[in-house]
Amino acid sequence: MDPAYRALGRAQSVRWTSTGVVLEAPPARLEIRCLAPDLIRVELIPRPDLPEPLPFSRSETEFPPPAVTQEEQDGRLILATEAVRVEIETDPIRLTFRDGEGRVIDRDDPELGMGWRYETVHTFRQAQPGERVYGLGEKTGHLDKRGRRWTMWARDVLPHLPTTDPLYQAIPFYLVWKEGRVHGFFLENTFRSHFDMDSDGSGRYHIWAEGGRLVYYLLAGPTFPQVLERYTQLTGRMPLPPRWSLGYHQSRWGYLTQQEVAEVARTFRERRLPCDVIHLDIDYMDGFRVFTWHPNRFPDPEALCARLKEQGFRVVTIVDPGVKKDPSYAFFQEGLEAGLYVEAPSGEPVTGQVWPGEVHFPDFLQERTRRWWGDAHRALLDRGVAGIWNDMNEPVIFDARDEDRTLPETAVHRTDQGEVRQHREVHNLYGLLMGKATYEGLRRLRPEERPFLLTRSGFAGIQRYAAVWTGDNSSWWEHLAMSIPMLLNLGLSGVAFVGPDIGGFSEDATPELMVRWMQLGAFYPFCRNHSAKTFRRQEPWTFGPEVEALAREALELRYQLLPYLYTRFWEAHTRGWPIMRPLVWHAPDDPVAARTEDAFFVGADLLVAPVLQPGARERLVYLPQGEWVDFWTGTCYEGGAHQVVEAPLERIPLFVRAGAALPLGPVIQHTGEAGWARLILRLFPGTRPSRWQGTLYEDDGASLAYEQGVSSRRSLQVTVETDRLLLEVGEPQGPYRPDREVIQVELPFLAEPPRQVRLDGRAVPTATLVDRERNLLRVALSQEGAHRLEIAW
Numbered sequence: 001m002d003p004a005y006r007a008l009g010r011a012q013s014v015r016w017t018s019t020g021v022v023l024e025a026p027p028a029r030l031e032i033r034c035l036a037p038d039l040i041r042v043e044l045i046p047r048p049d050l051p052e053p054l055p056f057s058r059s060e061t062e063f064p065p066p067a068v069t070q071e072e073q074d075g076r077l078i079l080a081t082e083a084v085r086v087e088i089e090t091d092p093i094r095l096t097f098r099d100g101e102g103r104v105i106d107r108d109d110p111e112l113g114m115g116w117r118y119e120t121v122h123t124f125r126q127a128q129p130g131e132r133v134y135g136l137g138e139k140t141g142h143l144d145k146r147g148r149r150w151t152m153w154a155r156d157v158l159p160h161l162p163t164t165d166p167l168y169q170a171i172p173f174y175l176v177w178k179e180g181r182v183h184g185f186f187l188e189n190t191f192r193s194h195f196d197m198d199s200d201g202s203g204r205y206h207i208w209a210e211g212g213r214l215v216y217y218l219l220a221g222p223t224f225p226q227v228l229e230r231y232t233q234l235t236g237r238m239p240l241p242p243r244w245s246l247g248y249h250q251s252r253w254g255y256l257t258q259q260e261v262a263e264v265a266r267t268f269r270e271r272r273l274p275c276d277v278i279h280l281d282i283d284y285m286d287g288f289r290v291f292t293w294h295p296n297r298f299p300d301p302e303a304l305c306a307r308l309k310e311q312g313f314r315v316v317t318i319v320d321p322g323v324k325k326d327p328s329y330a331f332f333q334e335g336l337e338a339g340l341y342v343e344a345p346s347g348e349p350v351t352g353q354v355w356p357g358e359v360h361f362p363d364f365l366q367e368r369t370r371r372w373w374g375d376a377h378r379a380l381l382d383r384g385v386a387g388i389w390n391d392m393n394e395p396v397i398f399d400a401r402d403e404d405r406t407l408p409e410t411a412v413h414r415t416d417q418g419e420v421r422q423h424r425e426v427h428n429l430y431g432l433l434m435g436k437a438t439y440e441g442l443r444r445l446r447p448e449e450r451p452f453l454l455t456r457s458g459f460a461g462i463q464r465y466a467a468v469w470t471g472d473n474s475s476w477w478e479h480l481a482m483s484i485p486m487l488l489n490l491g492l493s494g495v496a497f498v499g500p501d502i503g504g505f506s507e508d509a510t511p512e513l514m515v516r517w518m519q520l521g522a523f524y525p526f527c528r529n530h531s532a533k534t535f536r537r538q539e540p541w542t543f544g545p546e547v548e549a550l551a552r553e554a555l556e557l558r559y560q561l562l563p564y565l566y567t568r569f570w571e572a573h574t575r576g577w578p579i580m581r582p583l584v585w586h587a588p589d590d591p592v593a594a595r596t597e598d599a600f601f602v603g604a605d606l607l608v609a610p611v612l613q614p615g616a617r618e619r620l621v622y623l624p625q626g627e628w629v630d631f632w633t634g635t636c637y638e639g640g641a642h643q644v645v646e647a648p649l650e651r652i653p654l655f656v657r658a659g660a661a662l663p664l665g666p667v668i669q670h671t672g673e674a675g676w677a678r679l680i681l682r683l684f685p686g687t688r689p690s691r692w693q694g695t696l697y698e699d700d701g702a703s704l705a706y707e708q709g710v711s712s713r714r715s716l717q718v719t720v721e722t723d724r725l726l727l728e729v730g731e732p733q734g735p736y737r738p739d740r741e742v743i744q745v746e747l748p749f750l751a752e753p754p755r756q757v758r759l760d761g762r763a764v765p766t767a768t769l770v771d772r773e774r775n776l777l778r779v780a781l782s783q784e785g786a787h788r789l790e791i792a793w
C-alpha cells in the first residue's frame with residue numbers, strides 16, 4: 001500500500017452509546033452502531049469537517065433499537081446482539097464480526113484495517129478461501145464477482161464487452177457466500193468507489209471511495225433471503241408495478257411517426273402476438289425537447305394513445321434529463337429563471353451537447369427541481385401516456401472531455417439547505433434522483449394509479465422508483481449469455497424488476513438468436529424487445545414465419561405464467577427477494593449451484609435452462625438436489641447432477657420443482673383482455689413422496705388499494721404419497737376477489753387414470769374428469785372457500 005495511506009491507529013478514548021460504541025483516534029473517529037440484531041453500521045470519519053453521506057439510498061424505515069451487550073475482555077471491546085458479536089481491538093483499531101456460534105463472518109485485514117489517504121477512505125477486509133462474491137449491481141462478467149476489481153461510477157458505454165466496467169448503475173453492495181452461509185456488505189458512499197475483490201489473490205477485499213466518510217453496513221445473514229430482506233429494509237423495496245408492465249413490451253429506436261407506431265400495434269393484434277406496451281424513443285419529441293411532441297410526426301398523440309388503448313396497449317415515452325437551451329422553449333426558461341440547473345463553479349449553468357444540441361442539466365438534488373420536473377410529466381400523461389422511460393441519466397454528455405462523458409466533477413449541485421455538493425459526490429445519485437422526481441411526480445399526477453418507470457442509471461435504492469434495463473447490449477450470443485449473471489446480480493442487489501434489450505440493441509440479430517432470446521426473455525422480470533435505429537428491426541414477424549411462430553409461443557408462455565410471476569413480484573415488494581434467482585439461492589449448500597450461471601430460478605419452483613449457443617439442440621443442465629419435472633414432457637429428473645436435456649429450436653428447457661402447483665393463466669393478447677382472471681393450477685407431482693407449499697397473491701393489478709391491504713393471498717399445499725396426491729387450497733385472505741367463479745386444477749402427464757377423486761370429501765366420478773387424448777385430469781374448484789382435492793390410484 002501507498003506510504004500516504006493512514007490506517008486507523010490506537011483508540012485514545014472509548015465511549016459506549018445506547019446501541020454501540022464511539023472510538024476516538026484523532027484526527028479520526030469511529031462509530032459503531034447495531035441497527036438490528038443482524039445489521040451493524042460502521043462509520044469512519046477521518047476528519048471532523050466531513051459531512052454525512054447524502055441520504056438518498058436509504059428508505060425511511062426506522063429500526064427499533066435491538067438489545068445489545070457491551071463489555072471489555074482481554075483488552076478488547078465486545079459489542080454483541082443476539083446474532084452478531086463485534087470484537088474491537090483498540091491498538092490498532094481492528095474489527096472482527098462473528099456469528100452466534102463464534103464463527104468469523106467478516107473481519108478487517110489485520111495489517112491494513114481501515115483508513116484514509118488524502119481524500120480517499122478505505123477498508124481492507126480478509127477474503128477467506130472458498131468464498132464467492134455476488135451482487136455489485138449491474139456488472140459484466142461472471143456470476144461470481146471475486147477475482148476482479150469493480151468501480152462504481154454511472155457510465156454510458158457503447159458497446160459494452162464482457163470486460164467493460166463500470167456501466168450505468170452504481171450499486172455498492174455485495175454478498176459473500178461460503179459453505180452455505182451468506183453475509184452482505186453495503187458501502188453507503190456516493191462518490192466514485194472501487195471494489196477490489198481479491199483481484200491479485202492476496203486474500204483481501206479492498207473497498208475504497210474517492211471522498212466522504214467511510215460508512216458501511218454489515219448484514220449478518222446467514223441466508224440469502226435474510227440478507228436481501230435486511231438490505232431492502234435499509235434501501236427500500238419495489239412498489240407493486242401495474243400488471244400491464246409484466247406483459248411484453250415492444251420498442252425500437254426509432255419509430256418515426258405516429259402512423260408507424262399505430263401500424264406496429266395493429267400488426268401485433270393481427271398476427272396474434274401478445275403484447276401490452278409500445279415504447280416511444282426520442283423521435284416523438286419536437287427537436288428532442290423534453291415534454292413536447294413533434295408537430296408533424298406525432299401530430300395527435302392523444303388519438304394515438306387512445307387508439308392503442310382500445311387495442312389493449314399502453315404507451316411508454318422516453319424522457320432524457322438534458323433540457324434544450326432554447327429561449328423560446330418555456331420549460332427551459334422556467335428552469336433557468338428559477339435556477340434549477342447544475343452550475344459550474346463560476347455560477348453559470350453547465351452546458352453540454354446531447355440529442356437536442358446544447359442543454360442544461362436539472363439539479364435533481366433539490367426538492368424544488370424534482371417537483372418542477374415531476375409536474376412537467378402532465379404534458380405526457382394528459383395525452384394518454386401510461387409510463388416513463390428515463391435514459392441518458394448517468395448523465396451522458398457527448399462532448400465532455402473525459403472518457404466518462406459526463407458533467408465535470410467540480411460542477412455544483414445544491415442541497416435543500418443550500419449547501420454546495422460537487423458533482424463527484426452527486427454523480428452516482430443522478431439517475432436515482434431523476435427517478436425519485438419522476439416517480440413522485442407520477443404519483444401526484446395520478447394518485448389512484450401505480451406508476452411505471454424504467455431507468456438506465458441508478459444507485460442503491462433505485463428499486464423504490466423504477467424498473468431497470470441494462471442499456472446498450474448487442475445482438476450477440478455472448479450478450480444473451482451474459483444477461484443471466486448480470487440480472488441475477490442485479491436481483492441480489494435489491495433490484496428485482498430487471499431485463500436487457502431482448503434481441504440486442506446494436507448489431508443485427510440472426511433469426512436463431514432472436515428465437516433463443518425471445519424464449520429466454522419470456523422469463524425476464526422486465527420483458528422488452530428493443531433495437532437501435534441503424535440495425536435490423538426486431539419485431540417478431542420481421543424474421544419470417546418460423547421465428548414469428550416460435551416468438552408467439554414464447555410470449556404465450558409468458559402470459560400463461562403471469563399469475564405465478566405476479567406472486568413473485570409481490571414477494572419482491574414485501575420481502576425484497578429477487579424474482580430471477582441464482583440456483584444457489586435455493587441450494588445454498590451446493591458448491592456447483594454456487595457457480596452456475598447458465599440457468600436460474602424464477603421464484604422457487606421454475607428452473608429455466610435457456611439455450612445460449614447457436615446450433616445447440618440439446619444442452620447440459622445442472623439440477624440441484626431434489627426431483628425436477630420437465631415442464632413440456634413430464635420427464636422426471638433426479639437433481640444433484642448434470643443432465644443432458646433436449647432443446648429443439650421450438651422450446652426452452654424448463655423444469656418444475658416436483659410437487660409444485662403452478663398457477664397459470666389463459667393465453668391472452670394483453671393483460672386487459674377479458675378473461676385474464678381465469679386460473680389454472682397445474683400439478684407436477686413427480687415420482688416420489690413430497691410436500692410442497694406455496695402462495696398465490698392477487699389484486700386489481702392497477703390501483704394503489706393493495707397498499708391498504710386490498711388483495712387476496714391464498715395458501716397452496718401439495719402432498720404426494722405413493723398412491724395418492726392431496727391438493728389443499730386455502731381460503732382467500734384479504735378482501736380482493738378476482739372476477740371468476742372457478743379454479744381449474746390440471747394434472748398433466750397422467751400415466752393411468754386415478755381410482756378415485758374426492759373433492760371436499762365427496763367422490764367425483766373420474767371418467768368425466770379425464771381427457772384421454774391429452775393425458776390430462778381436470779377438476780374445477782369453486783373460487784370461494786377452502787378446498788381439498790384428493791386423487792388416489
Ligand code: MIG
Pocket residue numbers: 252253281282318391392456471472505530531532
Ligand atoms: O445515445 O434514445 O440506451 O435504449 O434507444 C443513445 C436512443 C440514446 C440510449 C439508450 C437506447 C435508446 C437510445 N439512447
